[in-house]
Amino acid sequence: xxxxxxxxxxxxxxxxxxxxxxxxxxxxxxxxxxxxxxxxxxxxxxxxxxxxxxxxxxxxxxxxxxxxxxxxxxxxxxxxxxxxxxxxxxxxxxxxxxxxxxxxxxxxxxxxxxxxxxxxxxxxxxxxxxxxxxxxxxxxxxxxxxxxxxxxxxxxxxxxxxxxxxxxxxxxxxxxxxxxxxxxxxxxxxxxxxxxxxxxxxxxxxxxxxxxxxxxxxxxxxxxxxxxxxxxxxxxxxxxxxxxxxxxxxxxxxxxxxxxx
Ligand code: GLP
Numbered sequence: 321x322x323x324x325x326x327x328x329x330x331x332x333x334x335x336x337x338x339x340x341x342x343x344x345x346x347x348x349x350x351x352x353x354x355x356x357x358x359x360x361x362x363x364x365x366x367x368x369x370x371x372x373x374x375x376x377x378x379x380x381x382x383x384x385x386x387x388x389x390x391x392x393x394x395x396x397x398x399x400x401x402x403x404x405x406x407x408x409x410x411x412x413x414x415x416x417x418x419x420x421x422x423x424x425x426x427x428x429x430x431x432x433x434x435x436x437x438x439x440x441x442x443x444x445x446x447x448x449x450x451x452x453x454x455x456x457x458x459x460x461x462x463x464x465x466x467x468x469x470x471x472x473x474x475x476x477x478x479x480x481x482x483x484x485x486x487x488x489x490x491x492x493x494x495x496x497x498x499x500x501x502x503x504x505x506x507x508x509x510x511x512x513x514x515x516x517x518x519x520x521x522x523x524x525x526x527x528x529x530x531x532x533x534x535x536x537x538x539x540x541x542x543x544x545x546x547x548x549x550x551x552x553x554x555x556x557x558x559x560x561x562x563x564x565x566x567x568x569x570x571x572x573x574x575x576x577x578x579x580x581x
Contacts (some may be wrong), residue, residue: 321545323531323552323568324578325559330362331557336450336517337366338581339407339551341350341376343448343513349380351440352365352410353449353508355460356400358383360452363502364407369413378414382443382463384436386460388500390474398422398488400498401575422472422501433472433501440507449511453518456480457526457539461502468546505543514550516541521557527559 326332344350354360359397385400394401402420409415409419420439427433440446457477462470463478482496487574489495491499508514518527530541531552537543544550559565572578 321532321546321550321552321563322527322571322575323554323559323564324572325562325565325568326555327571328555329359329477329555331521332517332553333359334362334366335553335581336515338372339515340367340448340450341370341374343552344376344378344381344575346568347447348377349382351443351445351447352381352383353446353451353503353511354385354404355452356384356387356403356434359519360450364519367408368411368565378412380449381414381421382418383414384440384446384503385421386449387500388422388424389497390429390499390501391426391497397557398485403488421481424434424497424501429474429501433474436472436501436503437507446471446511447513449508449514451514451516451541451544453507453516453523453526453541454481455484457530457541459505459508459516459541461500461546462505462508464540466505466537468509468535468540468543469506470536472501472503473558474499494510505537507548509550511542511547512549514544516544516546516550516552517554518552518558519555521560524561525554525559527554527558528563532563552568 389399394398422436460473482493486493486496530538535542
């Protein structure tokens with residue numbers, strides 16, 4: 321794992337977008353794992369701008385999102401399909417047929433989870449997985465105590481997650497679906513490269529736990545310590561609790577890959 325600290329949230333999001341753009345230019349048919357949440361909105365904003373101004377093309381990309389709520393249709397404003405269409409897919413040249421999210425309305429949810437894993441495998445696995453982190457340390461919707469070897473499956477959401485995500489449901493926690501389909505921690509660890517974006521002071525404590533704390537199913541983001549190639553991109557506000565902060569700055573300043581960014 322490497323940790324890169326940028327001055328603020330927008331600089332961190334821009335760096336994530338640049339990593340994605342570089343990977344797409346290297347491999348136009350990239351299999352991209354996507355995430356939702358407020359943190360990701362500025363990453364998608366930068367990707368849209370790069371598409372418009374720098375001819376970044378998504379025409380051959382395939383995307384797989386981490387998760388989707390169960391029991392709300394794709395056109396519901398709170399669904400992750402709606403989020404992705406709104407913030408990214410409708411503004412770039414991607415073929416919608418190549419954008420995959422779990423179907424939370426599937427009559428047989430277990431079969432849907434199985435097919436999702438198979439679809440990822442058939443396309444050669446995820447080349448680059450984008451991740452955020454929840455306040456309880458979840459990646460995707462892998463809530464505390466999720467098996468660190470879990471695969472795509474149904475999960476019940478914690479009260480704190482329902483609260484954090486209620487903005488898209490009229491700020492009414494009662495309206496937030498209580499269950500979701502999520503890629504598992506094991507599925508995420510299978511990605512060839514992972515980029516986690518964590519910004520803002522409210523994430524400082526969970527960022528330190530996930531990166532410097534013990535690997536534990538109570539903080540599923542900590543499993544990324546096992547990932548063969550994971551980069552955490554953060555901002556000064558979220559980095560304040562990191563014990564190794566000066567060490568991370570030193571590594572970054574001396575790592576050839578980042579000198580061209
Ligand atoms: C949701 C998503 C996660 C995301 C998290 C953080 O729970 N399932 O993938 O990381 O939100 O969202 P935010 O960026 O809004 O804090």
